[in-house]
Amino acid sequence: MRLSTANTFNASIANLQQRQQKLQETQQQLTSGKKIASASDDPTGAARAERALVSIGRVDANQRALEASRNSMTLSESALGDANELLQQMREAMVAAGNASYSDAERAGIANKIAGLRDQLLSIANRPDGSGGYLFSGQGSANPPFLDQNGGVAFTGVAGNIQTGNMDNFPLSINGEQAWMQAPTGNGNFETMALKNALNPLASAKGWIDAGRVSNPSALTGHNYYIGVNGTAPTQTYSVYDSDLGGAVVKTDTFTPGKAISFDGISTTISGAPVDGDQFQIKPSTNTLKVFDVIDRTVAELRTPLRGQAEISQSNSGRIRDLDAVMGNLQNVRSQVGERMNNLDGTESRMAALKQYSKSEQSAAEDLDMTQGISEFQNQQTGYDTALKTYAMVQRMTLFQYINV
């Protein structure tokens, strides 16, 4: 077959250009490190890489939410720790106030100390979270969530907490209502208190009732009870009435101050010197004990002058019991916060692993294997070099070289 010279030249040029283009492509792959420059290089690989990229983006967004949550939880935990310190100081003051040799003036001094600590506690409850909100604002509050009003401190936010997070849920705030406003009253199961004398409504009880304890959990009924003391010392009797059953008498026995009174799974002790007609009430606990109400009541009672010994003992034991209850509630919330922070740590390491997996998916789909790339590049380089050399040699060979005409 005859080869036209023009065709030969054209074919060589086309060949050279093709080699040059391949060389340039490989060079581009080497410089960018990716073997997929456009979707058409490997459509399924591109789709795989795209999905992996999406997963990495989601993990990043989740990571940001986790950081915000961790910040908030750390601040909340330290705030609760500070609050616990203050309440502990108040409790010590209360225990000191139980000293029988204290006079009204000394008790008023302790009341002032507690009132001062109360203000500090209020500022802890209203602590901001550094980004415009408040730590204990629950599901949101425009102003500081705890407002000191005429009737006591009120919570002006919305209960609950704000959650953030892309693939998980991380808390961004604490439910202030639950932490500061919803401690259980009494000892967690029931609350005891002294009432005015049934025969003489102006006189208060001359004995005091302790916080009581549960002796048999399965026998608890959750009803309201009254304990009435009848007779004069030393032959007194007591009767326990169940007001939810219409005043039915549950138990009646001789009364000895300081001896335990047990009924329906409840065991309580009345001490002091109660007189005929003294009444005490037992009612089921509700979750309505507010920290600031307890403190306000403590201060008010400590400042009340001219109280009897029984009243003082009842008031002290009752308020210490309430302080323990609110401290326990705050401690509960604090350990919940600690648990959530633990959870955040676990989630963080899990997400780091997920991101690592997605990155290696993406890399497997679109990254160039450097060794392979370099050897291919050198191969093509040699090939191009050879093509150029042979072209130069062949192009020189023409008949005119040998014809001297």
Add this chain to the structure above:
Amino acid sequence: MAAAFSARVNDQQALGLDLSNPPGKGPPIFAVGAPRSLPATTNLRNPDGSFAVNVGLTINNPKQLQASSYKLQADPAAPGSYQITRLSDGLVRSVAEGDSVDGFKFSLGGATPGPSDSFLLEPVSQAATNMKRSLDQATGIAAASPLTARSEVGNKGTMTVDSMYAVNSNVDPGKAPIKIAFGDADPADASKLLYTLTLADGTIYSGSWKAGQPIGNSPNASPPIDLGFELKLNGLPRKDDQITVEATKFTSANNGNAKAFLNIQTETFVGQRLQADGSLAQGATINDAYASAMSDIGSRVQGATYLSSVSTSVAANAEAERSGQSGVNLDEEASRLMQYQQGYQAAAKVLQAAQSIFDELLKLAAR
């Protein structure tokens, strides 16, 4: 995909509250190109040259939009109805004016189309090219949900509120506060709990709840509850536990609608198809739709590149053939040149010899 995505985002945006003062419905974030219809040049024309019939398109259900253009003709078999051909796969359907086809409706204006008139309908072809952001202020992002839920103090169960956001325009903060109270186990299904939902005006709904099911959006239940919001709970409520749903008081701290936006990531709303039996085939999530669109284009380009290389080599062969027939090989020409040169010299030599013979003859004759 662009049309479905922007419509979904704009819808959720309208269901939330933004940061304007007072908080209002969020304005739309995206604007896409409008659908268009093109008449064929052979359609009936008015005396002044404009087309007699024009077709208007409106999109009413972006989730069911398909990536295709359509051809509209009058149905010869049934006068008054029209034939729509989906050009991506050739599916022909007979519809009346005003029916919803693949997420859009068409309406005819002007005269009645003649039997040979046809129109090319493109509901989504302009959507992506003309997609732009139409919200400039960051305060317009509606991250707050119009309703907030909280569980009551006295609840004895382990239930907490997981998320609460609006899902369709039936949501009405005027119906709040809404109280939801749980009761006994459902006699029909022991794993469900009965609950009653009381609106602010006293209307009572009842339903049964199973762990993982949202409350407030069950239009197919009996009786239907279609309040426009979805409340999801964690944990397990006990009998007499209550939840109160109120209008959001502090919108600057609420992120309920933002969580709804996050759920769009995993929602399959692109390209849902209505099957022949009336059921709805699942669409794709936005990421899957994008990845498959990208790989679709990639494989088409790959195919085109391959075809182009095939036709390049076919062209090269044809060129070699042609130039083999009609081209010139310089070596061949050079050697032929020398050959004809020598032949010419030889012929010239013959002439020279003939001439000298004639000269001799004439010399002989001249004596």
